[in-house]
Each structure stands twice: as C-alpha cells, then as structure tokens.
Amino acid sequence: MTENQLLLYRLGELMLEQEQHILPVDALFDDAQIGDFVRGIQIDSSYQQMLLEGVLTESVRDGTLYVSFTVEGYFHFLIGELIFKNSKSNRFNFLSGLLCSNKLIGLNEGVTQCLIKCANFSELDPILSFIDSGKIEICIVPLITALSNGDTRETLAKIIQSESEADYAIILEVISILRIHGKLTTVNQVFSFFVEFFKEINLNDDYFYRQKLKVNLLNSLDEGTFILLIESIINENRYCFEYFSEDQRLLLLFEVNNSIVERGLLKLSHRFANHFKLYSANEKLVINHYYNLIYPLLELGQFEDAESIYLRCLPFNKSNAVFINWSGFIYQSWYELKSGELNHINMGLKLYEISSRLLDEVYGSYSIQKYQNLENIGYTHFLLKDFHKAKLALNQAINILVQTYRTTIVYQLGNLYEMLAMAINEVGRHQEALDYTFLSDQCKLLQISVDSPEMAWNHYDRAKIYFKLGDRDKAIESMRLAYDIRKHSLGEDNGLTTQTKEELNRLFNEL
Numbered sequence: 001m002t003e004n005q006l007l008l009y010r011l012g013e014l015m016l017e018q019e020q021h022i023l024p025v026d027a028l029f030d031d032a033q034i035g036d037f038v039r040g041i042q043i044d045s046s047y048q049q050m051l052l053e054g055v056l057t058e059s060v061r062d063g064t065l066y067v068s069f070t071v072e073g074y075f076h077f078l079i080g081e082l083i084f085k086n087s088k089s090n091r092f093n094f095l096s097g098l099l100c101s102n103k104l105i106g107l108n109e110g111v112t113q114c115l116i117k118c119a120n121f122s123e124l125d126p127i128l129s130f131i132d133s134g135k136i137e138i139c140i141v142p143l144i145t146a147l148s149n150g151d152t153r154e155t156l157a158k159i160i161q162s163e164s165e166a167d168y169a170i171i172l173e174v175i176s177i178l179r180i181h182g183k184l185t186t187v188n189q190v191f192s193f194f195v196e197f198f199k200e201i202n203l204n205d206d207y208f209y210r211q212k213l214k215v216n217l218l219n220s221l222d223e224g225t226f227i228l229l230i231e232s233i234i235n236e237n238r239y240c241f242e243y244f245s246e247d248q249r250l251l252l253l254f255e256v257n258n259s260i261v262e263r264g265l266l267k268l269s270h271r272f273a274n275h276f277k278l279y280s281a282n283e284k285l286v287i288n289h290y291y292n293l294i295y296p297l298l299e300l301g302q303f304e305d306a307e308s309i310y311l312r313c314l315p316f317n318k319s320n321a322v323f324i325n326w327s328g329f330i331y332q333s334w335y336e337l338k339s340g341e342l343n344h345i346n347m348g349l350k351l352y353e354i355s356s357r358l359l360d361e362v363y364g365s366y367s368i369q370k371y372q373n374l375e376n377i378g379y380t381h382f383l384l385k386d387f388h389k390a391k392l393a394l395n396q397a398i399n400i401l402v403q404t405y406r407t408t409i410v411y412q413l414g415n416l417y418e419m420l421a422m423a424i425n426e427v428g429r430h431q432e433a434l435d436y437t438f439l440s441d442q443c444k445l446l447q448i449s450v451d452s453p454e455m456a457w458n459h460y461d462r463a464k465i466y467f468k469l470g471d472r473d474k475a476i477e478s479m480r481l482a483y484d485i486r487k488h489s490l491g492e493d494n495g496l497t498t499q500t501k502e503e504l505n506r507l508f509n510e511l
Contacts, residue, residue, distance in 0.1 A: 006033065006046075007047060008074070011056075021068055022066040022068040025067050039406075053141060055069070055074050056069060056073070057069075060366030061366065072106070079107065080109075083114045095114065108138055122149075122150055127142050131167060136170045144178065147174065147189075153189070165210070172209060172216070175190060178190075205243070206243040219259050223263065230265075231268075234271055234272060257272055257278060258289065261295060264489045267489070283312070283313050294330060299337075307330055321362060325359075329376060332380050335383065336383055352376050356373050371416075374394070374400070377393045378392075378393030378394035387426050394419055408439070410443060414444035417437070418437060421440065459482035475507055479503055479504045486500050
C-alpha cells in the first residue's frame with residue numbers, strides 16, 4: 001500500500017468511526033498511522049499532495065481547520081491509479097490515445113493523476129512528451145511534483161533540452177502555484193537554475209514566455225545592476241519588448257513595475273509607470289496590478305492620483321471585493337499620512353466593510369481571501385484608537401493564516417504581527433509588543449530585503465515601543481534605521497521621511 005493510499009484509507013476509517021464526513025485537522029496530528037503525513041508541510045508530503053490534487057479539501061469553520069474528501073477529486077485519483085496500472089508499456093502513446101478516443105468526463109484529470117504518479121517514480125518522459133505536444137494543463141501538478149520530489153536542476157534541464165514556448169509557459173504556471181503555496185525554496189531553486197542558464201538577464205528576447213520568465217528573474221540582479229537597467233530604459237527612451245503585440249508589451253511592462261515595487265524602489269516605480277503610461281492603461285490591466293500601482297503613490301503622498309485611478313476603475317468593479325478592499329487602503333493612508341481628516345478614514349472603513357461582505361458571500365468568513373481585509377479593518381480601528389476592535393480583527397486574520405499554512409512564520413503574517421504589536425503597545429503590554437515586532441521581521445524577511453520600505457515600518461514602530469520601555473538608545477537606533485531606509489527609497493523631501501526625521505530629532509531632545 002502506498003503512503004497516499006494509507007492516508008486516504010485511514011481518513012475513511014476515522015470518518016466511519018466518528019460518523020462524520022469532515023475531520024478537525026488538529027485531531028489528526030497524533031494519529032499513529034497518519035499523524036506524520038498531516039503534520040508535514042512540505043509540498044511533496046502525501047497530505048499536501050492530496051490537497052494540491054483536489055482529492056482532499058480544507059476549510060475553516062468557527063476558527064477550526066477541517067479536512068474532507070472531494071468526491072470528484074477522489075474519482076479522478078481512482079481513474080489515475082487505474083490508467084497508471086494499464087499503461088506500463090509505451091505510456092505516452094497509451095495516454096494520448098485514451099485522451100483522443102475516450103469521452104469519459106474527468107479523464108483529463110485522471111491522466112493528470114497518472115502523470116503525478118509517474119513523477120513520484122521519477123518517470124519524466126511522458127510528462128515531457130505531453131509538454132512538447134502542447135498539453136500544458138495536465139502537466140502542471142505533475143511537474144510541481146517532479147520539481148519538489150526529485151533533482152530540481154536535472155528536471156529543468158530535461159524540460160528545456162529542446163526549448164519551446166510551451167516549456168516556458170508551464171514553468172511560469174508552476175512558479176505561480178508554488179508561490180501561492182508558499183514553497184519559496186523550490187521557487188528559488190528554479191530561479192537559480194535559470195539565472196545560470198541565461199547568464200544575462202535582458203529585455204530584448206523575441207519569445208514571449210521566455211521574456212516573461214526573464215522579467216521574473218530581474219530581482220535576482222544586485223540592486224545597483226537592477227537600477228542601472230531600469231534607469232537606462234527610462235532615460236534612453238528605449239522601446240521595450242518591441243517583438244511583441246501591444247497587449248503583450250504592456251503586460252511585460254507591468255511585471256517589470258512589479259519587480260521595482262517589490263524591491264521597495266518606489267520613486268523609481270513612479271517614474272517608470274509614468275514614463276510608460278501604466279496609470280492610464282486599460283482597466284483590466286490596472287485592476288490586475290492595482291496594489292502595485294497605488295502603493296507607491298500612497299507612500300509618495302500622491303493621494304489624488306491614486307483616487308483618480310480608483311474612480312476610473314470603480315464603474316466596472318463595484319462587486320470586486322479585492323479592488324474595493326485596496327481602494328479603502330487609499331483613504332486610510334490619506335488620513336494617516338497626510339490629511340488627518342475623519343471623512344477619509346471613514347471612507348476607508350466603509351470600503352473595507354463593503355469588501356468584507358462581498359468576500360463573505362463569495363469565499364466565506366474564514367477564507368484565505370479574507371485575511372487582508374481583516375488586516376486593513378484592524379489597522380483602521382487602531383488609527384481610530386479602538387484598540388479592542390483592532391486586536392479582534394488582527395487576531396482573526398492571524399488565525400486564518402496560521403490555520404491555512406500551519407506555521408506561525410510566513411511572509412503574509414509580517415504586517416499582521418507588526419500591527420498587533422502597535423495595538424497591544426497602546427494598552428501597556430510593551431514587552432509583548434516588542435516580541436511581536438521581531439516575529440514580524442522573521443516573516444517579512446522571507447520575501448523582502450532588509451532595506452525595503454516595509455522594514456522601515458518595523459523599525460519605526462519598534463522605536464516607539466523601546467521608548468515606552470525606557471530604552472532611548474535602542475529607540476534612537478531603530479528610528480535612525482527607519483529614517484535611512486525612507487530617505488533612500490522615498491526621498492529626503494517625502495512626507496514619511498520628514499516625519500521620521502522629526503521623530504528622530506525628538507528622541508535626541510529627550511536625552
């Protein structure tokens with residue numbers, strides 16, 4: 001019996017014993033037969049594989065994480081087991097013939113399950129043959145399995161042995177899914193392979209998906225080289241991505257802008273977006289990259305420009321919960337960083353509450369999509385000095401992420417820990433607040449650099465906590481770090497930079 005079969009049979013036994021079709025995940029941790037499988041968070045563990053393949057599904061109810069079978073997913077798994085057994089000789093031809101001649105609903109998913117099993121046995125040939133034939137969809141999860149279970153570099157080398165657009169298209173899909181599941185180690189291994197393979201990251205390729213992958217690799221460049229490349233594009237008025245259609249060109253430009261924002265180079269992002277007219281691009285592209293367009297504008301104090309983007313997109317997105325949520329962020333930031341006017345923060349809270357209702361209707365109250373909304377609601381209540389409501393919302397968001405990722409250290413928790421630290425600092429729990437800021441550091445640094453504007457907030461908030469604890473030397477040290485980062489990334493005349501400098505001077509005067 002394979003590990004996957006043992007896991008599935010044992011879950012079935014427990015459901016029979018307990019007379020319920022859903023099981024609390026925490027209760028499975030100590031099960032002698034499958035506890036190790038359920039506790040494992042690696043993407044190649046049996047439990048994680050069954051979730052990724054849709055055989056099992058998790059949901060959060062009243063703060064508890066449950067697991068149950070997806071009946072359709074189990075059917076696909078069973079078909080996959082059957083055709084794996086029946087296709088031992090000349091597997092690719094057998095499966096191809098089956099897909100052409102058999103009209104069974106769910107056969108494609110069954111073939112995917114068969115290929116997953118091939119990946120588990122390091123049998124890559126049928127997967128590679130399907131990729132070469134353009135059947136990308138059925139190969140995505142099998143390829144994730146192969147990259148996770150085997151030698152990542154060897155697998156990638158086999159895929160691109162005869163380069164094609166299909167090769168790069170599926171690699172990009174795989175990277176996206178691995179990121180969503182927080183499997184950054186495998187993502188970094190993929191990036192490391194291609195940095196070495198390409199040798200030079202340029203923006204003049206003539207194949208779209210290969211160019212898109214190269215854009216994804218931009219953040220592997222050291223900061224000086226990266227800035228020189230972007231500056232040369234802007235200053236020399238170079239026409240980027242000239243081999244592609246206008247739609248493809250704009251898509252790639254937006255992805256370059258995402259890389260600039262992820263590095264925290266917000267002034268540079270603003271110049272780049274203005275130069276290539278990204279703010280006035282079609283609404284679909286703007287919405288798909290909404291946060292990375294408005295975030296630099298907010299940090300740079302360009303609130304009116306951010307609002308104009310919101311108002312232009314609003315007529316087409318009144319039921320778009322994610323858009324409404326980040327639109328609330330415009331008005332919350334406007335209040336906090338510039339105006340101090342209650343109508344701005346009340347508008348932000350109103351939009352967050354509309355988004356919250358939409359998210360509940362579409363995804364449910366404990367969905368992963370809900371945590372960013374709760375994060376924003378919590379921080380808004382903090383700004384309104386309602387620390388009790390702030391803690392409730394932030395802790396609910398933290399609970400969703402911890403239950404989802406089954407770990408207390410993941411990038412998405414970074415902002416939540418930082419905000420919770422400030423809320424409990426205000427009610428006198430200073431040492432606990434300080435501990436949360438260091439937890440926040442651990443989470444954020446999984447994905448951003450030490451000199452990112454995101455880290456400036458941690459240093460700024462930590463300075464406030466140190467001051468409450470009576471440690472002025474550490475308060476000054478933390479505030480100076482926040483000031484240096486903001487001066488570099490936002491500019492010396494920026495409102496946030498100026499405010500941080502004033503706070504630093506105030507701390508010196510307290511001595």
